[in-house]
Amino acid sequence: MTNQPDDQLRVRRLPDRARYELQAVKAILAEGTLAHVGTIRDGLPIVIPMFYAVDGNDLLLHGAPAAGVLRRAAEQIEICATVTIVDGLVLARSAFHHSMNYRSVVVIGVAESVEDPAAKASALDLFADKIVPGRQAELRPTTEKEIRGTSVLRLSLSRSSAKVRTGPPVDDEEDYDFDVWAGVVPVRTTFGEPVPDERLKDGIELPISIEHLFDS
Amino acid sequence: MTNQPDDQLRVRRLPDRARYELQAVKAILAEGTLAHVGTIRDGLPIVIPMFYAVDGNDLLLHGAPAAGVLRRAAEQIEICATVTIVDGLVLARSAFHHSMNYRSVVVIGVAESVEDPAAKASALDLFADKIVPGRQAELRPTTEKEIRGTSVLRLSLSRSSAKVRTGPPVDDEEDYDFDVWAGVVPVRTTFGEPVPDERLKDGIELPISIEHLFDS
Numbered sequence: 384m385t386n387q388p389d390d391q392l393r394v395r396r397l398p399d400r401a402r403y404e405l406q407a408v409k410a411i412l413a414e415g416t417l418a419h420v421g422t423i424r425d426g427l428p429i430v431i432p433m434f435y436a437v438d439g440n441d442l443l444l445h446g447a448p449a450a451g452v453l454r455r456a457a458e459q460i461e462i463c464a465t466v467t468i469v470d471g472l473v474l475a476r477s478a479f480h481h482s483m484n485y486r487s488v489v490v491i492g493v494a495e496s497v498e499d500p501a502a503k504a505s506a507l508d509l510f511a512d513k514i515v516p517g518r519q520a521e522l523r524p525t526t527e528k529e530i531r532g533t534s535v536l537r538l539s540l541s542r543s544s545a546k547v548r549t550g551p552p553v554d555d556e557e558d559y560d561f562d563v564w565a566g567v568v569p570v571r572t573t574f575g576e577p578v579p580d581e582r583l584k585d586g587i588e589l590p591i592s593i594e595h596l597f598d599s
Numbered sequence: 600m601t602n603q604p605d606d607q608l609r610v611r612r613l614p615d616r617a618r619y620e621l622q623a624v625k626a627i628l629a630e631g632t633l634a635h636v637g638t639i640r641d642g643l644p645i646v647i648p649m650f651y652a653v654d655g656n657d658l659l660l661h662g663a664p665a666a667g668v669l670r671r672a673a674e675q676i677e678i679c680a681t682v683t684i685v686d687g688l689v690l691a692r693s694a695f696h697h698s699m700n701y702r703s704v705v706v707i708g709v710a711e712s713v714e715d716p717a718a719k720a721s722a723l724d725l726f727a728d729k730i731v732p733g734r735q736a737e738l739r740p741t742t743e744k745e746i747r748g749t750s751v752l753r754l755s756l757s758r759s760s761a762k763v764r765t766g767p768p769v770d771d772e773e774d775y776d777f778d779v780w781a782g783v784v785p786v787r788t789t790f791g792e793p794v795p796d797e798r799l800k801d802g803i804e805l806p807i808s809i810e811h812l813f814d815s
Binding site: 416417419420421422423427428429430431432434461462463464465467469472474476477478479481482483485487489491507508510511514515518519521522523525526529532533551552558559560561562563564565566567568569570571572573574575576577578579580581582583584587588589590593596 | 632633635636637638639643644645646647648650677678679680681683685688690692693694695697698699701703705707723724726727730731734735737738739741742745748749767768774775776777778779780781782783784785786787788789790791792793794795796797798799800803804805806809812
């Protein structure tokens with residue numbers, strides 16, 4: 384007997400699983416809005432919401448150069464970025480089995496500070512397009528001063544995992560007879576009527592990029 | 600000259616600010632859904648989404664006893680729980696000034712493991728009522744076995760802070776002439792049509808607690 388078949392299986396299977404996971408991770412990141420980024424400050428954990436975008440197989444994190452989390456993260460320490468989307472309230476027949484349907488991604492790793500001005504400018508474009516797809520094309524180019532005033536961290540998605548809960552409540556068998564409504568209430572993120580800036584110039588219509596937000 | 604007036608001012612002002620902040624913190628926690636909880640695992644930060652409820656001036660965190668974050672947090676180490684609500688996409692005239700309107704709360708401290716069975720049962724009630732206000736009254740009481748199968752952490756709100764961004768984009772003065780739409784797109788969390796469990800008994804109507812979710 385030899386371990387070879389198992390090893391081969393492992394070699395064949397792990398890349399598949401990794402690809403699948405990276406696809407799942409990227410699908411969740413495409414839909415999420417904020418990352419909650421954990422770093423260690425004076426030996427203690429601190430979690431801050433940060434804006435992010437995805438660039439290929441990397442997560443880009445965005446902030447002001449003065450932001451503590453960015454300064455600490457740039458010191459080549461490991462950080463953790465978690466993105467969660469709530470999909471539903473799971474209403475079971477007992478308090479114990481109440482839950483949420485959700486999709487979450489955890490990315491860990493040492494973040495790299497993006498220093499190249501062109502890469503920082505392109506990151507700002509990605510952030511604008513993450514907020515509203517197509518937005519960047521409507522804006523003037525980023526200036527050198529703005530690039531200097533921006534900090535961007537790059538965190539590889541190579542150490543990331545996705546976790547998903549879907550479906551109905553799972554109750555104890557004896558509780559299915561209980562006379563109480565059970566099921567799932569879907570949770571959605573929706574957009575309200577756009578509020579034009581008070582200083583918006585006359586005659587400027589809502590661009591198609593923003594109109595597309597309301598398509599789905 | 601003496602520092603006394605300043606000191607008095609400080610004594611008078613800080614409690615006001617603290618009260619205000621605690622009110623602001625609790626208002627945000629009442630509306631939020633998930634906490635992103637940071638702990639340290641093998642010296643590195645890890646951030647996990649967790650369900651929470653508020654009990655007086657404490658945050659209650661809920662999970663399975665096996666959950667790593669709960670086990671680590673119960674070891675009398677400091678944790679950080681962050682709750683963020685996104686209120687709007689802030690669309691400026693430059694990529695640089697794009698932002699989000701949001702409300703966030705950061706709570707830090709050493710969490711206490713809730714061990715008293717009655718306190719754990721009442722925490723489960725609070726969690727059910729946090730998911731759907733009034734839900735707990737519709738459910739059977741929690742069993743002793745369920746109480747044993749539940750871990751609850753209590754984290755004081757005494758070391759908490761709120762951070763809020765509201766209002767329109769703030770652009771560079773020279774950009775207000777630029778021909779691009781700018782303003783805020785409100786972001787809301789809404790509920791979809793409730794999906795009854797496939798095993799729901801015939802004749803059970805949607806309870807008023809769930810109908811109330813659609814009031815606003």
